[in-house]
Amino acid sequence: MRRTTWALAFGVLLAAGAARADSGWTGGDDLPTSPLACDGTAAAAAAKPYDGGTPTSAPDRAGKPLTVVDIPKLIGIGYFNATSKGIADAAKELGNVTAKTDGPTKANIDEQITFIDNTITSGVDGILFAANDPVAIAPVLKKALSKGINVVGYDANSTPDARQWFVNQAEFNGIAKSLIDNLAKEIGEEGSFAIVTSTFTTPNQARWIAEMAAYAEKCHPKLKWLETVEAQEDNILSFNQATTLINKHGDELKGIVGMTSVATPASAEAVTQAGKCGQIAVIGLATPNAMKPYVAKDCVKSVVLWNPVDLGYAAMYVLRAVADGTLKPGATSVKAGKLGDLQVVNGSEILLGAPFVFTKENIDKFDF
Incomplete structure (x- = not known):
């Protein structure tokens, strides 16, 4: 999979009605994106009609067990x-x-x-x-x-x-902005990185990645994406995938973004065992308890979650x-x-x- 800039990787993806980019991008969905402002200006909430479902002949449950x-x-x-x-x-x-x-x-x-x-x-x-x-x-x-x-x-x-x-x-675009801003802060505006996700069809990860793509193209266009790999929310597979990325891309790899609470600590462990703390940044979504050992050792500087x-x-x-x-x-x-x-x-x-x-x-x- 060849190296490409975010702009190239997502030029096709962001075109109206387009499928995933011919450049080989995987991991994001094909839905419209709405990247936030680069300066952090709050986005105006758009009113939309209710689009959820309705239960059929639901009994009166008001106040009942x-x-x-x-x-x-x-x-x-x-x-x-x-x-x-x-x-x-x-x-x-x-x-x-x-x-x-x-x-x-x-x-x-x-x-x-x-x-x-x-x-x-x-x-x-x-x-x-x-x-x-x-x-x-x-x-x-x-x-x-x-x-x-x-x-x-x-x-x-x-x-x-x-x-x-x-x-x-x-909101998906808010998470995307936080991940990309922290990534750029740690690896520089022209740094290269890879993503460890769960699967390419998992809805929240696919949505975050698509919004990350749009925001990066808009606000950090020189970041270089190397590839996205699946790890099935499995700790061992996540560790192995991150290790493979480290070995495959060598010094070119400056950051790994973990898209799940499993992938991020596993990626941090892979970076630790490879002796790359301080050389490869790990940014991602994870629970604080899982990340405390890596943050304490300065192997991870920021963890994004709720x-x-x-x-x-x-x-x-x-x-x-x-x-x-x-x-x-x-x-x-x-x-x-x-x-x-x-x-x-x-x-x-x-x-x-x-x-x-x-x-x-x-x-x-x-x-x-």
Whole structure:
């Protein structure tokens, strides 16, 4: 895969209606992008009509006890342990919700669909999900809606008509700006880098990468992208992929961007074991606890994320509001307990807030 600048790599991608660039770019989706201003000027929120789905003949659940099942991409990793905790905390706080988390131990869309299908059969009031694939998951979510089940997504979206609302951890272009700005700060405006993602079809990673491309072309056009590799949200594969990038590109590689909470610490470990701390920057999305050892050793200077406990907490409050009928199409905000009022954006999304950058100065204040 040949080296290319961001401008070349994304000239075709960003053309109206174009497929992925002929230059070999992979990892981003083909949806329209909206890069933020280079100087950080806030973007104006565009009002859009509700585009979510509607459950068929849903019973009156206002104020009544709810049984909710949370089915994330996978269970057993720190990130989704944190969202699960937030869901459980909110359920306990609400007092009339029984919530549990279940799902595959690998980020496998077929297994996730099976878990959701089984949950529908068991008879529940609500389903929370984080999608492994936005399109493939849609039919089973629509099946849940057809059974009168309330469906709310978080972390990774489905097609909008397959769920009622989606709780977005931060807007995609905001995350993209934070990642690229921090990357350019560490490797320089003409540095070369590679990306370790989960899969090329995982909705949130693909959206972030597409927005990163657009923002980089606009604000840091001389950054050089080398390639994007898949690592399936697997720790060993992520480490091996990062090691391969280090060996393959040698001194040309100045930075690795991890797009998942698994890929980023695994990439930092690969850089550490290669003796490249200070020579190859690692920027990415990860939980602070996983990154503290690398930040303490100055092998990683910045970690971009949000609070996944708050994300799960917000998702549970949104589902309760939907079931109660207090969150309806056309709403501009929703009450989310200790988080206060959260804004409705893009028709049927609830925005948790802006991304946060963890650094050596603040990372020890967080425990998740």
